[in-house]
Amino acid sequence: MSDVIELNEIEALADYQRDWSRLLEVTPGGTFFRSLEWLQVYWKHFAEDQILRVLIIRDGNQVSGIVPLCVRRIKSKFGLCRILTFPFDDWGSFYGPVSANQKTTLRTALNYIQQSRRDWDLIDLRCVDSAGFDRGSTEQALQSENISFERLLWCQTACVDLKxxxxxxxxxxxxxxxxxxxxxxxxxxxxxxxxxxxxxxxxxxxxxxxxxxxxxxxxxxxxxxxxxxxxxxxxxxxxxxxxxxxxxxxxxxxxxxxxxxxxxxxxxxxxxxxxxxxxxxxxxxxxxxxxxxxxxxxxxxxxxxxxxxxxxxxxxRILDIGPGSLDAKKNWYTSVENSYRYVHYSATSVTAKLMQLSHQFADWYRDRFSNEAVDVRKVTDNSKLSATWR
CATH class of the missing domain: 3.40.630.30 (Gcn5-related N-acetyltransferase (GNAT))
Structure with missing residues (x-):
C-alpha cells in the first residue's frame, strides 16, 4: 500500500537527497532538470509567488517515486488563476515524475491531490512527452483516477538521434x-x-x-x-x-x-x-x-x-536542440518531438469554470468559422524518434 508525504519547504527535500538521486537514475528520460539539485537552484531564484508541493510516494519504507509540484498564480481575463503544475517553467523540453514507474507514481499523486486541500483552480501538467519516455503514463494516470482533462499541444522540440x-x-x-x-x-x-x-x-x-x-x-x-x-x-x-x-x-x-x-x-x-x-x-x-x-x-x-x-x-543517445526556431535547426535534427499540456478544471472553482467555457467557445468558434485553424488537441503524434526516445 502506497502512502504520500507532502513537503512544502525546499530545505526539507534534503532529507530525500539519496532517494531522489537513486530514482533519477531509473527514471525514463531523466534529465538534470528533474534532479533535486536543479529544483533547489530554481526555487532559490524563482520561488516568489509560488507554493511548493513535492509529493514523496512510499511503498512501505521504500521511496518509490517523487512528483515535484507547485501552485502558481497566473493572470487571466477572469482574474488570478491558481494552477497546480510542475516547478519547471519551460527551462527544458520535457518534465514529469521521478520514478521508474511513472504511471503508478502519478496515479498515487493524483489520488492524493483530489483528497487534499484544494488550493488550485487548474491542474496544469506541462511539457509532457506523451509519445516518448512518458509512454502515455500521464494520460493513463488521469483516466485511472477519473479526472477529466484536455490535452493541448504545448511545444515542439528538435532532436538528433545519436545512435x-x-x-x-x-x-x-x-x-x-x-x-x-x-x-x-x-x-x-x-x-x-x-x-x-x-x-x-x-x-x-x-x-x-x-x-x-x-x-x-x-x-x-x-x-x-x-x-x-x-x-x-x-x-x-x-x-x-x-x-x-x-x-x-x-x-x-x-x-x-x-x-x-x-x-x-x-x-x-x-x-x-x-x-x-x-x-x-x-x-x-x-x-x-x-x-x-x-x-x-x-x-x-x-x-x-x-x-x-x-x-x-x-x-x-539523443541531443535535444531545444524548442522553437525549427527552421534554423532543420539542417541538424532527425525528428521533431511534441510535448503536451494536460489541463483539468476544478469543478468547485468559478474561475476554472469560466476559463473552461471560454476555451470551449473559442474552440467552437474556430472550428465553425476558420478552415485553416488546427485544433491542437487533435494533433497526431508521428515523430520518427519515438522508439529511440524510449
Missing part, C-alpha cells in the same frame, strides 16, 4: 545541409588552427566536479558579444536577470556530472560555444552562440557538427 555513426548521419542530411557544413569546416580552417574542446566532468562522486569557471566565463562572454547580449527576453547566459541562476545551476550540475560544455577556438580565440546538460546519454542544448567580432562565417556550424560527431563516438 548512428557520423558518416551515416551526414549522408542523411540534405545536399544543401552537407555543403553548408563541409564548406564551413573548410572556411574556418583557413583562418588558423581550429580546436574543439568538450568539458564533461563526471561529478563529485567520481572526484571530478571542478566547474571550470574559466571555460564558463568564455561562454558567457561569447553570449554577451553575440545577439544574445542585446536580447530582451531575459533568458540568455549573459542577461543580468538570470545570469546568477545559470551560474548557480552550472556549479550544481558540475557536482552531479551533468555539465556538457563545448567550445570552438579559432587561431587561439574562443569563437563559438554550446552549453548543455547531460544525463545518461541524453543531452539538452541549453544555450549556444558565436562571437561576431571574429569574422569567421560558420564557426557555430562547425562546432555543432563536431559536437554531434563526438557525441556519437561517445555513445550518447
Amino acid at each position: 548512428q555513426n557520423w558518416n551515416q548521419y551526414l549522408e542523411s542530411r540534405s545536399t544543401k545541409a552537407r555543403k553548408t557544413y563541409l564548406g564551413s569546416e573548410k572556411r574556418v580552417q583557413q583562418e588558423g588552427d581550429v580546436e574543439y574542446l568538450r568539458y564533461r566532468p563526471s561529478g563529485v562522486e567520481q572526484g571530478e566536479s571542478d566547474p571550470r569557471w574559466d571555460l564558463y566565463d568564455q561562454c558567457e562572454e561569447i553570449a554577451r558579444q553575440s545577439w544574445q547580449g542585446r536580447s530582451t527576453t531575459g533568458t540568455t547566459l549573459s542577461h543580468e536577470s538570470v545570469s546568477l541562476f545559470f551560474r548557480d545551476a552550472h556549479e550544481r550540475a558540475a557536482q552531479v556530472g551533468a555539465v556538457d560544455l563545448n567550445l570552438l577556438y579559432v587561431a587561439g580565440r574562443p569563437a563559438a560555444f554550446n552549453y548543455n546538460y547531460v544525463n545518461a546519454g541524453l543531452i539538452y542544448s541549453l544555450r549556444m552562440g558565436f562571437d561576431p567580432r571574429i569574422s569567421i562565417k560558420g564557426a557555430g556550424c562547425v562546432l555543432m557538427g563536431r559536437m554531434i560527431k563526438d557525441s556519437m563516438q561517445r555513445g550518447d
Whole structure:
C-alpha cells in the first residue's frame, strides 16, 4: 500500500537527497532538470509567488517515486488563476515524475491531490512527452483516477538521434545541409588552427566536479558579444536577470556530472560555444552562440557538427536542440518531438469554470468559422524518434 508525504519547504527535500538521486537514475528520460539539485537552484531564484508541493510516494519504507509540484498564480481575463503544475517553467523540453514507474507514481499523486486541500483552480501538467519516455503514463494516470482533462499541444522540440555513426548521419542530411557544413569546416580552417574542446566532468562522486569557471566565463562572454547580449527576453547566459541562476545551476550540475560544455577556438580565440546538460546519454542544448567580432562565417556550424560527431563516438543517445526556431535547426535534427499540456478544471472553482467555457467557445468558434485553424488537441503524434526516445 502506497502512502504520500507532502513537503512544502525546499530545505526539507534534503532529507530525500539519496532517494531522489537513486530514482533519477531509473527514471525514463531523466534529465538534470528533474534532479533535486536543479529544483533547489530554481526555487532559490524563482520561488516568489509560488507554493511548493513535492509529493514523496512510499511503498512501505521504500521511496518509490517523487512528483515535484507547485501552485502558481497566473493572470487571466477572469482574474488570478491558481494552477497546480510542475516547478519547471519551460527551462527544458520535457518534465514529469521521478520514478521508474511513472504511471503508478502519478496515479498515487493524483489520488492524493483530489483528497487534499484544494488550493488550485487548474491542474496544469506541462511539457509532457506523451509519445516518448512518458509512454502515455500521464494520460493513463488521469483516466485511472477519473479526472477529466484536455490535452493541448504545448511545444515542439528538435532532436538528433545519436545512435548512428557520423558518416551515416551526414549522408542523411540534405545536399544543401552537407555543403553548408563541409564548406564551413573548410572556411574556418583557413583562418588558423581550429580546436574543439568538450568539458564533461563526471561529478563529485567520481572526484571530478571542478566547474571550470574559466571555460564558463568564455561562454558567457561569447553570449554577451553575440545577439544574445542585446536580447530582451531575459533568458540568455549573459542577461543580468538570470545570469546568477545559470551560474548557480552550472556549479550544481558540475557536482552531479551533468555539465556538457563545448567550445570552438579559432587561431587561439574562443569563437563559438554550446552549453548543455547531460544525463545518461541524453543531452539538452541549453544555450549556444558565436562571437561576431571574429569574422569567421560558420564557426557555430562547425562546432555543432563536431559536437554531434563526438557525441556519437561517445555513445550518447539523443541531443535535444531545444524548442522553437525549427527552421534554423532543420539542417541538424532527425525528428521533431511534441510535448503536451494536460489541463483539468476544478469543478468547485468559478474561475476554472469560466476559463473552461471560454476555451470551449473559442474552440467552437474556430472550428465553425476558420478552415485553416488546427485544433491542437487533435494533433497526431508521428515523430520518427519515438522508439529511440524510449
